[in-house]
Amino acid sequence: MYEEKNNIAVPPFFGPRWVQIDLDALKFNVVQIKKLLSPDTKLMAVVKADAYGLGAVEVSKAALEAGADMLGVTTIDEGLELREMGIGAPILVFTPFMPEEKDLFIQYDLTATVGSLETAEALLKESFPYPLKVHIKVDTGMNRLGMKPEEVVEFVSRVYGNPLIELEGLYTHFAASPKGNRPFVERQFKIFKEVVSPLEERGYSIPIKHVCNSAALLDMPHMHMDMVRVGTLIYGQYPFGYENRIPLKNPWEVRAKIIHVKEVSPGEKVGYGGDYTVKKAMRIGIIPVGYADGFGTSPEMNPKNLLDLLKMLIKKILAFFGIRAGMPLVKYEGLPLKVLGRIGMQLTAVELPHDNAGVGSAVSVFIRRTNAGSRLPRLYVSENRVVNIRISGASRDYAQRLGEYS
Numbered sequence: 436m437y438e439e440k441n442n443i444a445v446p447p448f449f450g451p452r453w454v455q456i457d458l459d460a461l462k463f464n465v466v467q468i469k470k471l472l473s474p475d476t477k478l479m480a481v482v483k484a485d486a487y488g489l490g491a492v493e494v495s496k497a498a499l500e501a502g503a504d505m506l507g508v509t510t511i512d513e514g515l516e517l518r519e520m521g522i523g524a525p526i527l528v529f530t531p532f533m534p535e536e537k538d539l540f541i542q543y544d545l546t547a548t549v550g551s552l553e554t555a556e557a558l559l560k561e562s563f564p565y566p567l568k569v570h571i572k573v574d575t576g577m578n579r580l581g582m583k584p585e586e587v588v589e590f591v592s593r594v595y596g597n598p599l600i601e602l603e604g605l606y607t608h609f610a611a612s613p614k615g616n617r618p619f620v621e622r623q624f625k626i627f628k629e630v631v632s633p634l635e636e637r638g639y640s641i642p643i644k645h646v647c648n649s650a651a652l653l654d655m656p657h658m659h660m661d662m663v664r665v666g667t668l669i670y671g672q673y674p675f676g677y678e679n680r681i682p683l684k685n686p687w688e689v690r691a692k693i694i695h696v697k698e699v700s701p702g703e704k705v706g707y708g709g710d711y712t713v714k715k716a717m718r719i720g721i722i723p724v725g726y727a728d729g730f731g732t733s734p735e736m737n738p739k740n741l742l743d744l745l746k747m748l749i750k751k752i753l754a755f756f757g758i759r760a761g762m763p764l765v766k767y768e769g770l771p772l773k774v775l776g777r778i779g780m781q782l783t784a785v786e787l788p789h790d791n792a793g794v795g796s797a798v799s800v801f802i803r804r805t806n807a808g809s810r811l812p813r814l815y816v817s818e819n820r821v822v823n824i825r826i827s828g829a830s831r832d833y834a835q836r837l838g839e840y841s
């Protein structure tokens with residue numbers, strides 16, 4: 436899923452590891468997605484979890500420039516961050532509105548999700564200086580958030596026409612992808628439509644009805660409705676089972692410089708616990724990334740069935756013999772480099788194949804985007820030039836001391 440990008444000139448204070456984010460690739464992906472939509476369907480760019488690790492502010496700006504109409508975040512603080520950074524587009528907060536947040540919602544012009552009759556009651560007791568924009572979330576089968584389908588009409592009839600509550604949207608979230616469980620998705624959609632019809636019959640108009648995420652957007656064009664909510668595809672990834680369905684570009688690459696090189700001989704051990712025993716004379720390189728940066732970590736999955744369990748066991752057995760299945764974790768000029776021994780907190784040893792890879796050579800490192808630590812500096816690239824940087828924590832202080840960044 437990742438390839439090395441052209442080497443670009445990296446500012447000298449950037450330290451020995453960074454994430455390179457290609458804004459042109461993000462915009463390309465937004466344009467590809469728009470091609471699948473009718474002109475009446477809006478595109479919400481989902482930028483929750485710091486835009487899946489890429490940086491919510493920069494990604495939002497790029498997505499809006501490329502034609503996205505609205506932004507989606509999980510929590511109110513994510514919405515506030517975008518507003519503080521000058522983003523004016525509509526922002527929907529997915530988690531349920533809490534009455535104590537009302538001043539912030541109004542002040543920052545955020546759109547609230549209402550997903551229970553209790554919240555509706557509370558809303559009706561509140562007074563707002565301006566109308567609060569609201570999307571109703573209906574639970575159609577995921578059983579996580581949202582009100583029950585049969586509660587929606589009651590809710591709408593109570594708040595409809597209230598000048599302080601602007602009922603802008605109605606939505607649900609699919610618990611599966613059509614590839615994973617098509618009947619389930621279809622059932623959820625059917626329930627959603629059964630919520631919409633009585634509203635329309637009673638003359639309640641809610642302008643933005645939306646159900647699709649990336650997978651449903653690709654597979655279920657009849658479900659696009661008034662808006663689709665897209666994350667995965669914007670970030671250049673395909674939902675499982677939809678590989679290469681549309682052209683996408685990868686905007687994400689983690690790079691690290693080799694900071695130390697040494698020669699080792701057979702029998703020597705490498706790393707904590709001496710987990711790796713050197714079998715032949717070789718050069719090893721040390722790179723400054725580790726599990727604190729999200730390197731070599733992945734969410735733990737439980738096996739779904741016996742076949743799944745078998746696959747996991749085989750992987751473990753192969754790993755015991757030093758054979759890593761799946762994507763290589765480190766590459767140098769396209770060549771996979773073997774990780775030697777345990778991945779440390781912020782340091783990792785790799786086998787160097789080349790005589791020409793030495794201290795200062797940059798390698799590509801595979802880190803799951805949502806796992807990539809916030810201490811990893813982000814470097815935004817367009818047309819092979821650095822156009823923006825985001826540094827937090829120690830690296831920021833370091834850069835400021837160097838007087839190169841403010």
Ligand SMILES: *Cc1c(COP(=O)(O)O)cnc(C)c1O
Nearest residue numbers: 481529608648649664665666667
């Ligand atoms: C995360 C999220 C999406 C986007 O899902 P993708 O599969 O990444 O496109 C859409 N809607 C809601 C409510 C979400 O939480």
